[in-house]
Amino acid sequence: MINVMIVEDDPMVAEINKRYLSQIDGFQLAQTANSVDEAIALLKKEKVQLILLDIFMPGKLGLKLLAYLRKNELEIDVIIISAASDFERIKKALRQGIVDYLIKPFEFERFNAALTTYLEQTRMTDKRDSISQQELDSFLLHREEAVIVEELPKGLTKDTLKQIWDAIQKLKEAPFSRDDVANVVGISRVSARKYLNFLKDLGILEVKVIYGTIGRPVYQHEYNYWKEHLIKNFL
Known part of the structure; x- marks a missing residue:
């Protein structure tokens, strides 16, 4: 305060x-x-x-x-x-x-x-x-973002976005993966990816690729506090 x-x-x-x-x-x-x-x-x-x-x-x-x-x-x-x-x-x-x-x-x-x-x-x-x-x-x-249309992309719902957002609030202190969010919310990884990509396009999330020694690369999401206010247009 x-x-x-x-x-x-x-x-x-x-x-x-x-x-x-x-x-x-x-x-x-x-x-x-x-x-x-x-x-x-x-x-x-x-x-x-x-x-x-x-x-x-x-x-x-x-x-x-x-x-x-x-x-x-x-x-x-x-x-x-x-x-x-x-x-x-x-x-x-x-x-x-x-x-x-x-x-x-x-x-x-x-x-x-x-x-x-x-x-x-x-x-x-x-x-x-x-x-x-x-x-x-x-x-x-003090750069201002362009006015954003308050409409979710086709296939996304406000209720699920709210669940995704609540999960991110629990995870945002450290980088997190799509699987982390999917597990917290209880949805498929494919669905979680759609919502995370939407938040990435808004600038609220930044994505970094982590390459391990074995298997596919892991996409880690980092929370951008500067852009968090943009979510209010959609919740």
Whole structure:
């Protein structure tokens, strides 16, 4: 669970941010502050991983808090939520390593995208010691996947896909084979292969061929945490 601090002087906007945050799994509100000084005082007592930060506030501007975090090397990420849309402030915030920048007013969908992307990236970096170039590109460039039609290929069913997905959640911490999935679900290897190929085409699974000394090569599947959100279109 990611602890979040909302730094916003407008009570109405702060309440909207709280409500939006409560609708997204994986996050919990730790504190709210209505000024930079109050936020700094709270940070000395509260463990926070993410700050939703306004720029225009009484007293010090929000970018002062961002500068404080970087100067003190605090491992806290920041998403700016502000009416400030001038390039100079945006560039300054980007140079100081913000995760995302939302310009007020915004819809829940944009808020949800920012938080969901952050959560996926956090889970990935927590679980992996190294990543591929493709994964790094997604992390650095925030590349978006094309819109996927929410329709399964012919011959696949949602119920069986759900069983396959549940089995993969049990196996994903290490490479697994088609037979592993077939045994957990209780279906034929041929059927398991069809569903695994579908997930491979989505990018959720990566396949590597392991050549043994005897017999056929074994296809090992590795779970791609960066793409796991794509399954929601089909379950």
